[in-house]
Amino acid sequence: MSLSTLRRIGYMVLIPTLAVFSALLLGAIVMWIFGDDPLAAYRGLWTGAFGSPRAWSTTIRKMTPLILTGLSVAVAFKAGLFNIGASGQFLIGSVCSVAVGVNFEGLPAFVHLPLALLAGVAGGVAWGFIPGVLKVFTGAHEVIVTIMLNYVASLFAAWTVYAGGTQGQTPGPLWDRTAGAISRTPEVFMSARLPWIVPEPYRIHWGVAIALLMALIMWWIIFKTTLGFSTRTVGANSKAARYAGINVRWITILTMMIAGGLAGMAGAIETLGLNHRFAPEFTGGVGFQGITVALLGQTNPIGVVLAAFLLGALEAGAARMQFDSGVAADIIQVIQALVLAFVAAPLIIRQIYRIRKPSDQIEATVVSTGWGR
Amino acid sequence: MSTSPTPPVLEARHITKVFPGVIANEDVNLVLHKGEILALLGENGAGKSTLMNIIFGLYHPTHGEILVNGKPVAMKSPRDAIALGIGMVHQHFQLVPVMTVTDNIMLGDESVKNGLLDRRAVAERIRALSQKYGLEVDPDAIVEDLPVGVRQRVEILKALYRNAKILILDEPTAVLTPQEIEGLFEVMETLRRQGESIIFITHKLKEVLRIADRIMVLRNGRVVGEADPKTATQQQLASMMVGREVILTVDKGPAHPGETVLEVEGLCATSDLGEPALRNVSFQVRAGEILGVAGVQGNGQTELVEVITGLRRADAGHVRIKGVDMTNASPRRITHEGRSSHVPEDRHAYGMVDSYTVADNLVLNQYYLPPFAKGVTIQEVAIAAHARELVKKFDVRTPSIYTPGGSLSGGNQQKMVVAREFSRPIQLLIAAQPTRGIDVGSIEFIHNQIIAKRDEGVAVLLVSAELDEIMALSDRIAVMYKGEIIDVVDRADATREGLGLLMAGVKREPVR
Numbered sequence: 001m002s003l004s005t006l007r008r009i010g011y012m013v014l015i016p017t018l019a020v021f022s023a024l025l026l027g028a029i030v031m032w033i034f035g036d037d038p039l040a041a042y043r044g045l046w047t048g049a050f051g052s053p054r055a056w057s058t059t060i061r062k063m064t065p066l067i068l069t070g071l072s073v074a075v076a077f078k079a080g081l082f083n084i085g086a087s088g089q090f091l092i093g094s095v096c097s098v099a100v101g102v103n104f105e106g107l108p109a110f111v112h113l114p115l116a117l118l119a120g121v122a123g124g125v126a127w128g129f130i131p132g133v134l135k136v137f138t139g140a141h142e143v144i145v146t147i148m149l150n151y152v153a154s155l156f157a158a159w160t161v162y163a164g165g166t167q168g169q170t171p172g173p174l175w176d177r178t179a180g181a182i183s184r185t186p187e188v189f190m191s192a193r194l195p196w197i198v199p200e201p202y203r204i205h206w207g208v209a210i211a212l213l214m215a216l217i218m219w220w221i222i223f224k225t226t227l228g229f230s231t232r233t234v235g236a237n238s239k240a241a242r243y244a245g246i247n248v249r250w251i252t253i254l255t256m257m258i259a260g261g262l263a264g265m266a267g268a269i270e271t272l273g274l275n276h277r278f279a280p281e282f283t284g285g286v287g288f289q290g291i292t293v294a295l296l297g298q299t300n301p302i303g304v305v306l307a308a309f310l311l312g313a314l315e316a317g318a319a320r321m322q323f324d325s326g327v328a329a330d331i332i333q334v335i336q337a338l339v340l341a342f343v344a345a346p347l348i349i350r351q352i353y354r355i356r357k358p359s360d361q362i363e364a365t366v367v368s369t370g371w372g373r
Numbered sequence: 374m375s376t377s378p379t380p381p382v383l384e385a386r387h388i389t390k391v392f393p394g395v396i397a398n399e400d401v402n403l404v405l406h407k408g409e410i411l412a413l414l415g416e417n418g419a420g421k422s423t424l425m426n427i428i429f430g431l432y433h434p435t436h437g438e439i440l441v442n443g444k445p446v447a448m449k450s451p452r453d454a455i456a457l458g459i460g461m462v463h464q465h466f467q468l469v470p471v472m473t474v475t476d477n478i479m480l481g482d483e484s485v486k487n488g489l490l491d492r493r494a495v496a497e498r499i500r501a502l503s504q505k506y507g508l509e510v511d512p513d514a515i516v517e518d519l520p521v522g523v524r525q526r527v528e529i530l531k532a533l534y535r536n537a538k539i540l541i542l543d544e545p546t547a548v549l550t551p552q553e554i555e556g557l558f559e560v561m562e563t564l565r566r567q568g569e570s571i572i573f574i575t576h577k578l579k580e581v582l583r584i585a586d587r588i589m590v591l592r593n594g595r596v597v598g599e600a601d602p603k604t605a606t607q608q609q610l611a612s613m614m615v616g617r618e619v620i621l622t623v624d625k626g627p628a629h630p631g632e633t634v635l636e637v638e639g640l641c642a643t644s645d646l647g648e649p650a651l652r653n654v655s656f657q658v659r660a661g662e663i664l665g666v667a668g669v670q671g672n673g674q675t676e677l678v679e680v681i682t683g684l685r686r687a688d689a690g691h692v693r694i695k696g697v698d699m700t701n702a703s704p705r706r707i708t709h710e711g712r713s714s715h716v717p718e719d720r721h722a723y724g725m726v727d728s729y730t731v732a733d734n735l736v737l738n739q740y741y742l743p744p745f746a747k748g749v750t751i752q753e754v755a756i757a758a759h760a761r762e763l764v765k766k767f768d769v770r771t772p773s774i775y776t777p778g779g780s781l782s783g784g785n786q787q788k789m790v791v792a793r794e795f796s797r798p799i800q801l802l803i804a805a806q807p808t809r810g811i812d813v814g815s816i817e818f819i820h821n822q823i824i825a826k827r828d829e830g831v832a833v834l835l836v837s838a839e840l841d842e843i844m845a846l847s848d849r850i851a852v853m854y855k856g857e858i859i860d861v862v863d864r865a866d867a868t869r870e871g872l873g874l875l876m877a878g879v880k881r882e883p884v885r
Contacts, residue, residue, distance in 0.1 A: 005775075225749045226741045233737070236726045242684060243715070243723040244738040245705025 011355075012303070016296050018349050019342035020310065027335040031327055040325035045332075048320025049313035055320070057202035061274065063312030065090070067211040068266035069290030070297060070304040071218050072259045076142075077299040078222055079255035080235035085131060085146025086263040087287025088153030089124040093267025095157045096123030098278045099174060101188025101271070112191040117268050124264015125257045127153060132256030136249040142256065150284065158280045161185050174278070184279035194273035205273035212305065214262065219301035231255055263287055292340040311336065380443030381406050382570050383428070383459075383539050388437035390423050390594075397423040398434070399594045405539065410561060410571045412585035412602075414578075416614055416812035418770075418782040420594035421574050425541050428572075429461045430454035441539075460532025461541040466524055470517035474510055475499060478531045502533050507563045522553030529560065533569075540564065541572045546580055547809075551840070558584050576614070576812050578607040592616055615814045625824045628848040631660035632695075634801050634832035635681070640690035642680045650676035652856040654690070660800065663823070663833040664861075665847030667840060669876050673856035674836045675718060678805045681834070682715045683707045684723075694801060708738055711801060714794035718805035718836070724790040727779025731771050732760035734778040735793050767792035768818065784815035795822055802826050805836040820846060840872060854878045 028038035049059050069086040076083035097120035104112060131145035163183040164171035176186040198204040222228040233241040234251045241248050266286065271278060293311055297303030314336065318329040342349055349355070383405040390398040398420045405411050415421045426432045428439060430448035438445050441457045448454050451461070468477050475496045484491040496512040503510055508526045516524060525545060532540055542561075546554045561571060561584060575581060581588055581602065588600040590613040598613055612618055635658040644650035650673045658664045666674055679685035681692055683704040692700045694711040707713055717723035725734045736745045736756050744755040760774040769788045771781055778789060791807065804823060808816040823846055827833050837843050843850055844867065851861045852875040860875050 224751055226746045226751060227749065229733075229740050229751055233726055233729075236728050237722075239722045240724065240726050240737065242704060243682075243717060244740075245703065245708055247703070247705075 012298050012300070014355065015346050015349055016298065016303070016307065016343055018353055018355075019296065019339055019346075022342055022349065022352065023335050023338035026338050027331055030334060031331060036327045037325055038327075041321050041327040041331070044321035044324030044327075045314070045317035047324065048317030050317075051320075053202065055316060057198065057204050058316035059309070059313045060204055060208055061312075062315040063308045064205075064208045064211050064273075065266040065270045065286045066289055066293050066308035066311050067215055067305055068262050068269065069286050070293030070308050071215060071290075071301060072262035072266070072287075073290045073294035074297060074299040074301065074304050075218060075222070075231075075262065076255055076259040077294060078228075078235050079231045079251060080238065081135075081252065081255060081259070082143050083128070083131075083146055083256065083259045083263075084143055084291070085127065085149050085260070085287070086266075086290040087284030088146065088150035089127040089260045089263035090267040090270075090284040090287045091153040091157045091282075092123040092127045093120035093264030094271045094278050094282065095160055095174070095267075096120050096264070097192075097268035097271050098185050098188060099160075101192035102174065102186050102277075104192075105189055107189075107191055109191040112189065113194065113272065116188065116192040116272055117265070120268020120271070121261045121265045124260040124262070124267065126260070127264065128256040128258070128260020129253065132253035135256075136252050150287075154284065157278065158183070161278060161280060176277070182279075185277045187276045188272060192272055193276060194269065203274070205269075207269035207273040210265070210269060214265070215301045215305045218262075222301065227254075263290065266290075289336065292336055292343070295343040296339060311339075379407070380440070382442055383572075384440040384443075385424070385428060386438050386440065388424065388427060388434045388439075390420075390427060390432060391435045397594050398427070401437075401591070401594070401596055403589065403596075405570050405572060407538075407570055408565055408568050409586045410565055410573055410584055412581040412588045413572055413574045413591065414576065414581055414588055414610060414614055415591035416576060416784070416814060418784075418812075419591040419614070421591055422543065423594075424591070425461065425543060425572070425574060428454070429459060429541060455535050455537070458536055458538040459541065460535060460537025460539065462525065462528040462532060462543065462545060464544040464547060466528055468516050468524060468527060470515075472516060473512065474514050474516060474519075474527050474530075475512040477516055477527060478512075478534050482535060498534065499530060502530055506533065506560065506567060508533075508560055520553075522549055522556060525549070525553075525557065526560065529564075538568075539570045539572070541574070543574045544576075545573070546575060546577060554580070578610045578813075581610065582607065590614055611813050614812075623820045623824060623845045625846070626828070628662045628827065630662040630848070631830060633657045634660050634695055635834060636691075636693040636696075637677075637681065638691045638693070640677070640680060640692065641688045642676050642685055643688060644676055650856050651680065651687075654853075654856070654858050656851055656858055656861060658801070658832040658834050660832050661827055661830045662848040663827050663835055663846050665843040665850045665864075666834065666836040666853055667843045667850055667872055667876060668838075668853035670838045672853045674805070674838075674853055676856075677853070678715070678718065678803055678834075678836055681707075682713075682717075682803060705738075712797075712799050713801035713803065714797060714799045716790055716794050716802075716804040716807050718809065720786055720790050721779075725778045725786060728777055730775045731764065731769065731778055731781070731789060732756050732774040734789055735760045735763055735774075737793065739793075739797070763792040763796055766796070767822075784811035787811050787819065788815055791819055791822060795826060799826075799831055802831050802833045803836075804833065806838060807835070808837075808839070808842060840869060840876075843872075844869070852876055 031038040031041055047055065049055055069090060072086045073083050097116045100116040100119040127149060130149060131142040134140040134145050135142050160172040160174040161183045162172035163175055163179065163181050174185045176184050194205045194207050196203065196205050222232065230246045230251050233244060233246055234248050238248050275282060289311060293304055293307045296307035314332050318332040321327060322329040381404045385401060385403040388398050388401040401424055413421050423432065427434050430451045430453050440446065446457060475492050478499055479495045484495050499512045508530055510523060510526050510530060516527065545557060549557060564571060573585060582605065585602050588602055588605065590597050590600065590610065592614060600610060638655045640651050640654040642651040654677060656664065668674055676685055680687045683702055687700055691698060694713065699707050699711055721727065726737065736759065739745055740751065745752055757774060764771060764774055767788050769792060770785050778786060781789065807819050807823065823833060823835065835846055847864050849861055849863055850867050850872065851858050852872060854876065855878065859878065859880060
């Protein structure tokens with residue numbers, strides 16, 4: 001590994017690290033202004049995330065879907081696309097996997113589980129395909145379309161589990177008939193559940209292995225295959241991509257489908273591994289957090305894993321922090337938002353810490369490329 | 374002038390600027406007198422821009438000092454330089470396209486009356502300045518509606534508006550048509566008469582001899598000499614710039630045209646603005662000949678190349694390569710099946726990916742083919758080997774094959790594109806503005822490569838706005854005017870005057 005490669009990696013790590021550090025610092029100042037004790041809060045956060053085997057398991061559990069939604073957003077960035085729709089794709093993935101999971105009783109697990117997972121992925125792919133196709137053939141911007149589709153997905157998901165009304169409104173097709181007035185699906189059959197790696201009380205399921213595997217596969221596709229080369233070229237310079245004979249339209253659609261599929265897989269894994277059912281209170285929030293994860297991870301799949309781990313830890317420690325220090329767990333949302341602000345605007349970090357941009361920096365993450373055309 | 378007791382308006386003493394790993398300027402001395410045009414000549418990467426950026430306060434010299442009117446000055450930013458009466462017109466204009474000339478000129482130095490912008494007063498001053506210096510501009514025009522030459526005048530006015538007494542013009546002719554260049558020179562002469570001092574940065578020898586009072590040549594960050602335009606020749610200047618003898622005229626034997634390779638018939642296409650850009654264009658290029666397409670820029674040459682290479686749709690007509698219909702075929706099919714190469718006119722937009730390494734840029738349109746790909750996987754070892762070979766063969770000066778292409782100098786970027794396009798077995802070469810904005814040494818190299826391709830039996834379509842280049846390389850010359858091929862002449866029968874008339878749309882009388 002050459003010196004310049006090392007310098008480049010160092011730079012890639014430096015900005016996110018400082019962004020997190022600055023966000024924590026600023027979060028501490030906010031707590032201090034409101035009369036809370038930031039040190040106690042962060043001690044609680046640490047205990048909640050890493051203080052015990054139980055804490056570690058929570059961190060890993062929270063990290064799992066974030067890896068996949070982070071990958072979803074990161075992959076789209078590579079093609080110059082801004083996927084704000086991971087949230088909707090996640091929900092559709094959830095609902096589709098439940099639809100398979102609560103049906104087909106008696107199927108053996110080695111058929112039922114993959115089928116349910118695939119259904120979730122397929123739902124996400126479809127949800128990514130729509131903005132891709134609309135962008136290519138009508139010029140509709142993917143940011144607008146994916147935001148709209150988030151609403152569609154969330155309303156559609158709620159409808160599928162709707163319990164029906166007192167005036168005789170029809171319940172949704174996936175509604176659990178035994179639940180009375182509660183809107184939710186039945187639990188998926190055992191044969192469609194992701195098994196535990198570490199069972200109760202730690203509840204770590206095989207989804208984490210799938211997510212890590214997907215990160216490796218995505219890294220390989222992006223950096224080691226011709227498809228990845230095409231995708232990165234489209235993202236870096238779509239005119240040069242056309243000149244080079246790359247089918248820019250197809251790459252755009254395909255990338256959105258892959259991005260959708262990854263977020264859909266996150267929904268399926270969260271459902272089949274952990275919740276075992278779908279209910280409207282399961283939101284696609286991890287889809288939005290995927291944006292933070294992707295940017296914090298510098299749109300690199302390996303970086304995404306690290307970023308997801310960090311955000312997972314923040315999520316995991318929040319409850320303990322509130323319990324130990326009395327600081328509202330909501331401060332974690334503030335810190336996450338600050339992290340996003342700092343990584344999305346690296347100039348701020350560079351100015352504060354007086355970091356010079358290396359002259360031979362490769363493939364800077366430019367969020368705005370998605371807006372440029 | 375040197376005997377004048379008044380100190381020079383600008384003096385740079387022993388300027389050295391060191392960047393990590395590079396000495397950009399080494400012990401450079403520069404003197405500029407009042408009412409003088411000093412030409413700063415040098416190849417890309419010779420240190421001209423660094424020196425100017427130091428004088429304009431963008432960089433701080435590692436050693437040395439700057440004196441304005443005999444007094445040492447310490448500039449922290451361009452703001453200080455402007456306050457000292459130094460103005461700079463950058464090669465890439467610093468204008469806001471959607472704003473008016475007035476707004477652009479006062480931007481950053483706005484006149485305010487009662488808390489509101491006082492556009493009228495500004496416009497008045499602009500008119501006064503326009504008149505004084507012969508810089509005709511409508512203050513109310515929107516910048517994006519103006520031709521490039523006029524935009525440049527706006528840039529000059531912007532500097533004069535800030536009371537600049539010293540003007541730095543960075544490669545001002547690179548973007549201009551021959552007529553606009555003449556207009557600029559007239560403006561420069563007026564400025565000189567009015568007592569302005571000008572530093573004129575360029576690498577075009579003919580222009581230097583035409584306009585400069587004194588010439589200073591930079592090479593590798595050092596001053597290699599001064600020359601007097603009255604006595605110097607282009608040949609001498611070129612040798613000083615490059616550091617060795619340069620052959621300015623291209624040495625080429627007669628063409629031996631073979632069968633027709635590229636055939637264009639009745640081609641029509643539309644520009645980005647929705648206007649007809651090509652009207653019924655027909656021509657043929659045969660193996661082993663160079664067809665030059667001349668014309669003032671914006672007469673359809675860009676669209677012609679784009680249609681032939683598959684980047685723009687043809688509305689009517691046909692493109693055939695070796696008899697195979699390639700009209701509206703995909704760029705990949707035209708490159709691959711048509712065995713063609715394309716050096717695009719805008720290398721940053723089309724020819725390369727700035728953030729990609731030199732190695733990746735060198736396989737930009739072959740990365741999916743063996744040996745660079747095996748199945749779906751990229752073969753990094755083969756790509757690196759290919760890059761090392763081409764970098765050496767085409768003399769691309771880069772610290773490493775893993776350096777991002779965007780950080781190379783313009784000439785080396787173009788060599789990189791040429792290396793990629795010329796190293797494949799091809800039957801058709803389409804070269805659009807192959808030497809735009811690059812230095813003499815690289816131009817010579819690329820010209821020789823084009824001739825070599827011709828002699829190998831490749832059909833070459835050369836599009837260039839430089840009439841000299843067309844004259845030097847072509848075997849036949851087609852002139853485009855308003856989207857039409859107005860005439861095709863044999864190189865032997867072509868004269869500058871005749872081509873100039875055709876470029877202006879004047880068709881010659883049929884020979885009796």
